[in-house]
Amino acid sequence: xxxxxxxxxxxxxxxxxxxxxxxxxxxxxxxxxxxxxxxxxxxxxxxxxxxxxxxxxxxxxxxxxxxxxxxxxxxxxxxxxxxxxxxxxxxxxxxxxxxxxxxxxxxxxxxxxxxxxxxxxxxxxxxxxxxxxxxxxxxxxxxxxxxxxxxxxxxxxxxxxxxxxxxxxxxxxxxxxxxxxxxxxxxxxxxxxxxxxxxxxxxxxxxxxxxxxxxxxxxxxxxxxxxxxxxxxxxxxxxxxxxxxxxxxxxxxxxxxxxxxxxxxxxxxxxxxxxxxxxxxxxxxxxxxxxxxxxxxxxxxxxxxxxxxxxxxxxxxxxxxxxxx
Amino acid sequence: xxxxxxxxxxxxxxxxxxxxxxxxxxxxxxxxxxxxxxxxxxxxxxxxxxxxxxxxxxxxxxxxxxxxxxxxxxxxxxxxxxxxxxxxxxxxxxxxxxxxxxxxxxxxxxxxxxxxxxxxxxxxxxxxxxxxxxxxxxxxxxxxxxxxxxxxxxxxxxxxxxxxxxxxxxxxxxxxxxxxxxxxxxxxxxxxxxxxxxxxxxxxxxxxxxxxxxxxxxxxxxxxxxxxxxxxxxxxxxxxxxxx
Numbered sequence: 001x002x003x004x005x006x007x008x009x010x011x012x013x014x015x016x017x018x019x020x021x022x023x024x025x026x027x028x029x030x031x032x033x034x035x036x037x038x039x040x041x042x043x044x045x046x047x048x049x050x051x052x053x054x055x056x057x058x059x060x061x062x063x064x065x066x067x068x069x070x071x072x073x074x075x076x077x078x079x080x081x082x083x084x085x086x087x088x089x090x091x092x093x094x095x096x097x098x099x100x101x102x103x104x105x106x107x108x109x110x111x112x113x114x115x116x117x118x119x120x121x122x123x124x125x126x127x128x129x130x131x132x133x134x135x136x137x138x139x140x141x142x143x144x145x146x147x148x149x150x151x152x153x154x155x156x157x158x159x160x161x162x163x164x165x166x167x168x169x170x171x172x173x174x175x176x177x178x179x180x181x182x183x184x185x186x187x188x189x190x191x192x193x194x195x196x197x198x199x200x201x202x203x204x205x206x207x208x209x210x211x212x213x214x215x216x217x218x219x220x221x222x223x224x225x226x227x228x229x230x231x232x233x234x235x236x237x238x239x240x241x242x243x244x245x246x247x248x249x250x251x252x253x254x255x256x257x258x259x260x261x262x263x264x265x266x267x268x269x270x271x272x273x274x275x276x277x278x279x280x281x282x283x284x285x286x287x288x289x290x291x292x293x294x295x296x297x298x299x300x301x302x303x304x305x306x307x308x309x310x311x312x313x314x315x316x317x318x319x320x321x322x323x324x325x
Numbered sequence: 326x327x328x329x330x331x332x333x334x335x336x337x338x339x340x341x342x343x344x345x346x347x348x349x350x351x352x353x354x355x356x357x358x359x360x361x362x363x364x365x366x367x368x369x370x371x372x373x374x375x376x377x378x379x380x381x382x383x384x385x386x387x388x389x390x391x392x393x394x395x396x397x398x399x400x401x402x403x404x405x406x407x408x409x410x411x412x413x414x415x416x417x418x419x420x421x422x423x424x425x426x427x428x429x430x431x432x433x434x435x436x437x438x439x440x441x442x443x444x445x446x447x448x449x450x451x452x453x454x455x456x457x458x459x460x461x462x463x464x465x466x467x468x469x470x471x472x473x474x475x476x477x478x479x480x481x482x483x484x485x486x487x488x489x490x491x492x493x494x495x496x497x498x499x500x501x502x503x504x505x506x507x508x509x510x511x512x513x514x515x516x517x518x519x520x521x522x523x524x525x526x527x528x529x530x531x532x533x534x535x536x537x538x539x540x541x542x543x544x545x546x547x548x549x550x551x552x553x554x555x556x557x558x559x560x561x562x563x564x565x566x567x568x569x
Binding site: 222224225227228229230231232233234235238242243246247250321323324325 | 377379402403405406408409410412414416417418419420421422429430433434435462464475478479482
């Protein structure tokens with residue numbers, strides 16, 4: 001009898017899953033039909049070259065020089081130059097692109113030949129910039145947030161007031177405006193690089209939200225924990241470090257994960273101060289490839305990959321920490 | 326060992342004032358077991374919590390082992406090392422194993438190395454009868470076991486005084502005995518103990534002296550024999566008739 005019930009349950013589950021698949025197919029078909037109507041030609045084949053591409057790097061004579069020797073080394077050839085000041089140079093180029101002969105006198109800038117090689121395209125470069133900007137602003141935001149969260153629960157009115165002011169100011173204004181202020185005002189006054197300004201603005205923004213998460217986490221730990229820690233002679237900071245914060249950290253992991261996923265997505269806003277992150281790379285690729293739809297879908301997928309990896313990592317940490325439950 | 330003079334603790338809120346502890350004086354000598362009983366809201370827990378500074382007080386003096394808690398220069402953390410406390414809700418550290426619960430404060434506060442702290446911790450777990458559970462987390466233990474671990478945790482600091490705040494009130498009835506047994510053993514070994522409890526059997530059997538508190542005051546005090554056989558005050562008689 002129980003077996004039959006289980007079977008029935010999985011059967012109805014299957015129907016619902018089929019329904020979901022049907023709806024998704026319908027949406028896909030609708031999108032396909034819609035793009036047909038507007039006469040859009042999909043050119044997915046144009047996208048991969050913006051991840052990696054093979055290119056020819058031209059090698060030029062760095063100064064006026066004489067070709068003293070040409071040595072074949074398989075597919076490549078070594079060109080040996082002696083500059084006018086006697087400086088000797090060896091340059092490797094692909095054999096089939098050799099443009100000079102032994103004994104030839106070269107002027108500065110004359111082509112010797114080229115090498116072919118794989119290059120990282122703008123989409124991957126942009127992805128990398130997005131990842132490390134998110135990483136550093138996340139670390140900065142976490143440190144700022146934990147500190148502010150601790151101030152928020154402190155007895156000292158100045159610390160508490162300062163923390164509240166910071167959190168309210170940041171939460172009450174748009175991130176885009178904060179980035180502009182940070183770049184144009186703070187960045188100019190302190191002579192900051194645009195990347196520093198971008199990471200700073202994102203970190204300060206994330207810090208305000210992390211502070212509220214940390215405060216809620218600390219306050220969710222029962223009062224008895226602090227009392228027990230104090231009753232064995234720990235100071236407030238020892239109790240915080242060994243008892244309260246480790247437990248609060250475990251409880252705040254899910255909301256913190258959400259916050260850092262938001263941060264990765266919000267990092268797309270730094271493209272407005274000309275940081276070539278994934279979004280700005282996407283915009284540049286669109287202008288050169290004209291594959292507007294494809295590129296934006298790919299950019300969205302890349303963000304999704306980064307955020308999914310992060311949420312998997314956090315999920316794994318949650319399970320590890322759950323052993324004491 | 327503990328000298329309390331004219332202790333006063335007032336809770337203020339919404340224009341109301343509650344005198345939780347009202348002009349209480351008591352003297353507790355070394356190796357004495359004092360049981361504090363009284364109806365709920367009588368101020369007995371607040372009185373106990375004042376003794377290790379978990380609760381601040383408005384007037385009076387508490388002198389523990391020569392150090393006055395009313396004196397701002399007294400380092401409360403140093404006093405607390407000598408005064409162990411056991412709570413009604415155990416308050417074990419849930420993210421630490423049983424053994425880590427016992428070793429953490431030894432290392433952080435007393436500065437002992439890990440090996441020494443673990444030797445001490447294991448000896449105490451053995452003493453309270455839970456040595457086979459040292460690597461479990463507190464959530465896997467029964468209430469009685471958790472409370473015994475909590476007692477061991479307090480003992481790991483080598484306190485001169487142990488305070489118990491209704492240690493058996495949150496336990497299922499069948500687990501009360503195992504905790505009381507540990508407390509009785511401690512009393513026999515000469516520990517100075519102040520116990521707030523509703524366990525009249527424990528008071529009668531173990532206490533050297535019983536304090537009866539009501540409305541923030543000590544109404545009556547005396548030996549258990551005096552207390553349970555010939556109470557003088559009307560309020561004491563009324564209370565005992567309700568609980569016995």
